[in-house]
Amino acid sequence: MSETKEIKKTKYLNPYIGGVLLGLVLLAANFVAGRGLGASGAIKSTIVGAATVIAPEASEKSAFISEFRESHQGNPMKTWLVFEMLGVIVGGFLSGAIAGRLKLKVEHSPKITSRKRLMLALGGGILFGFGSQLGRGCTSGSALSGMAVLSLGGFITMMAIFGTAFAMAYFFRKNWI
Amino acid sequence: MGPLAVNEIISENTNLFLAFLIGIAFGFVLEQSGFSSSRKLAGIFYGYDGVVLKVFFTAAITAMLGLLFFSLFGWIDLDLVYVNPTYLTSAIIGGVIMGVGFIMGGYCPGTSFCGASIGKIDALVFIGGLFIGVMIFGLGYKLWEGVYMAAFKGFPKISESLGLSDGLFGLLLIIAALGMFWAAEWAEKRFPREEY
Secondary structure (H helix, E strand, C coil), rough: HHHHHHHHHHHCHHHHHHHHHHHHHHHCCCCHHHHCCCCHHHHHHHHHHHHHHHHHHHHHHHHHHHHHHHCCCCCCCHHHHHHHHHHHHHHHHHHHHHHHHCCCCCCCCCCHHHHHHHHHHHHHHHHHHHHHHCCCCCCHHHHHHHHHHEEEHHHHHHHHHHHHHHHHHHHHHHHHC | CCCCCCCCCCCHHHHHHHHHHHHHHHHHHHHHHHCCHHHHHHHHHHHCHHHHHHHHHHHHHHHHHHHHHHCCCEECHHHHHCCCCCCCHHHHHHHHHHHHHHHHEEEECHHHHHHCCEECCCCCHHHHHHHCCCCHHHHHHHHHHHHCCCCCCCCEHHHCCCCCCCCHHHHHHHHHHHHHHHHHHHHHHHCCCCCC
């Protein structure tokens, strides 16, 4: 129940104001760079960068890496999304510090253990990571940014993500409610 | 005028520096809206908290309208703005896999970084999973390359596909979003949860 009080007393921004602000950030990204926001692309960059250093020969043969190389010249870590995601970590931390929400903890429903929560987080992460590559971007890069530029693919991915999560919610309910 | 980097009004390094600043604003707004909490994010799927839907659709509409107005005022050339390609098969299958990952893990990639930045260990583990998932995709790329490349439709806009003007589609999207916001507000009252 201690977590209850924590969330109850914590004050979040009005979601509609938050949405307008997030939309302005997305608009700024498009105005400055001609592209939207993203997250999973930075993970891909990091993996390509690490693979090139650790196993240069094997990476040259990898079709996944050569496809990335074709669209991103130079150092794979010197890309827009890597800098943007470094900013996200800083921005999230600043916001948490101002709101008094900085705390090391495993957040989970009282009905499940921390261990189970962490196993599910790992499994969910693996699926999301894989799906974001297949879908050419995640909730930020494909769904949100795609919708802002009216991309048909962006709308389809958005509906597939949220539709599936709604459809599967029943089976995972014990983990959340 | 815009996009600034594409029109070479700003240098590549300035662009990367602005990416960092835009990222700070992105992370700050996500955290302020409560996207650093997986139990808040998952709330939309059980009705008790509609913050994801409200923030997500308000943001998409704000940016969409902003781009349309900027284009109207001649401030941005929309032909130079990246429109995500449409590969029908992978957009759907990728989205379905991400949907399962979302309800299982409680985060998406952007929000997991936000959660980890304020000390959520479950978010950090989710990020570890993301790296594993991307690596699996890369290592087995040949196995799913066919699915990944199937049904390429170019770079269509949804408005064109529906035979509507951008403005009319935007208006319909706003009306649909208002309907969803109403439903989300109703669900929060109908399925309130005190103990999360």
